[in-house]
Amino acid sequence: MNSQAIADRCEQADVELIRLLYVGNDGVVRGHAVEQDHVPDALESGVPLPELVQSFNALGHRVKDAQFDAVGEVRLLPDCSSFRVLDHEDRVAAVLCSLRDSESGHPWSADPRSALSRQLADLADEGLEAALALESEFHLVTDGEEPSPHGDQGVYSTASMRNGHDVILDVVDALQAQGINVHKYYPEYAAGKHEIVTKYGRGIGAVDDYVFLRETVAAVAESHGLGTTFLPYPFDGATNGCHVHLSLWDGDNRFAPSDGDRALSPMGRHFVGGILAHVPALLALTSPTVNSYARLRPQAGAAAYGCWGVENREAAVRIPTAAPGERDTATRVEYRPADNTANPYLSVLGLLAAGLDGIRNEIDPGPPLEADPANCDEATLTDRDIDRLPTTLGEALDALADDDVLRSALGEELTESYLTVKRSEWDAFTDSAATWERERLRDTF
The missing domain is CATH 3.10.20.70 (Glutamine synthetase, N-terminal domain)
Known part of the structure; x- marks a missing residue:
């Protein structure tokens, strides 16, 4: 147009x-x-x-x-x-x-969307195109002096569906009017938590659609007198993620295996290897706020360990099982330690850069983990080279600062401006923590 x-x-x-x-x-x-x-x-x-x-x-x-x-x-x-x-x-x-x-x-040179466009152009030069879907979770909130979740608790419960029906129906209508293909909807585990799944798209348009989804959800909820929050850990026991589903195509899906006993093609496995090799630094882009790390805890369904697995929802990279007859088109990787506080263009840029590094250097991710990593003993984790993900924003930012592959993908001006902004948030948090510590311990000691 x-x-x-x-x-x-x-x-x-x-x-x-x-x-x-x-x-x-x-x-x-x-x-x-x-x-x-x-x-x-x-x-x-x-x-x-x-x-x-x-x-x-x-x-x-x-x-x-x-x-x-x-x-x-x-x-x-x-x-x-x-x-x-x-x-x-x-x-x-x-x-x-x-x-x-x-x-x-x-x-x-400091524009995230332009940086992703450059990465996608480089990908096209290699004959590849990215198929993407950003799977966003959010809470509907009753506004007031103490905002609270709106609706009932219960993963997939029909009571929750009925409670949020009018809002969700209007959101679906608004998204489809924009040409965003809604695949399915369901209420999530926590009270007031919802997820609308859209069909995957190609290239930067898929990321643009995600931005419009966030804007649409917030606007429609406001028209119903409700607020929204996409915060990673908005209430006790409640989380919001933004899982990124991704595959590479050259006309065919290059992640689809030719061997029926395998979950991924060699290219797909190497892509996963690249993500795991860079995941500590990736978190600075995909989980970029202090609040993000309240979500990334063991056995919280959000991923706390640097591993991969088939249908393993506690792994950083999950390989969803494709329906019979759809492996050639539906095989993909799902990156789970991402949330809605990220700039989505930087999230996708980082994942592509890490995955392509894995492909170019044939990084082997090892065998998929068939267990919850939090239930594995230390010997198993050490033997499988599975580490705990960074537990703070500060730790992730240090990893990004030391990661030459991701720095090169972002470019120096964007990298430095990003690190400066995010370190200011980390410094503000640690300063407030020091105040909290003094106030809580002064009377005791």
Whole structure:
């Protein structure tokens, strides 16, 4: 769809504002909105944006010693292929954007979406295309002085389905109106927790669809007087993940095994080997907040160990069993220690870079683990070279700083700006922990 076709569509749908959306280092969806008469110019040339947007952290604070400060602008340039009218909101459309250098017009080296586009282009040069689905979990929340989960508890329970039916039905309608193919829905274990599964897509469009899913869920819930949270550990005993399903294609699914006794092809196994080799650093991209590590605990269904297994929901990489007759198309890897606080473009970029390193260097992941790693004795874990994943954001950030493969995939400017922003969050947490420690122990000692 070109800019004129978008302008015509906005006029037909009585759109007054079009949102130009992007996701920064902080993982927050942000943007500008332009009025209908200015849509053609915005689509062709973009709108100015200060470079310092990449110096904001998830706490809403600008990091004062970050590399991007008050000087410098980039252009927020729409990708017209991602345009859609948001029928569930009043006279609004939206489009995903990349960030461009104001002078050269080239992709800005600190832009996550552009970095993923570059990785996908390199993949295409090797004759490969990524098939992706980002499987997001969220909670519906009753707003108030003490926000609480909305609805009943019970994994897959029909009582939970009935309780959230009106909201979920409107979300499904809104997603399908945007061309997002909804595959299935179910309530999850905790009260108020839900999951809407969408059909996989190809390339960056699949990641764009995930961004729109998050925005749509929040907007529809608000129209019903409810809040939402995608936080990894929002309430005691409750978690939200964002599992990433991924396979590589060259016309055929290169992860599908030719041997019926195997779960993956050699390429698929090496891809898993690459993920496991880099998983400590990957967590800095896929589980990038302090709260993420409250979710990544043993026997919480979120993965706490660097291992892989067929249908093993406690492994970092799970290989779902494809239905009979669908192995050629449905074989894929599922990366589980990811959540919705991540910038999804960086999550996918990191996974592709790690997996491709595994393919190029034929990294063997070893045999799949057929047990809950938390129930394995230390001798078994040591023999299988299975380590506990990082337990803090600080540990994961140190691993990313030392990982040359992931640093190269992101580029130095994006890597350094990202590490600076995320370390500011870790420092804020450790500073508050010191205050908590003093207050709790002062009276005792």
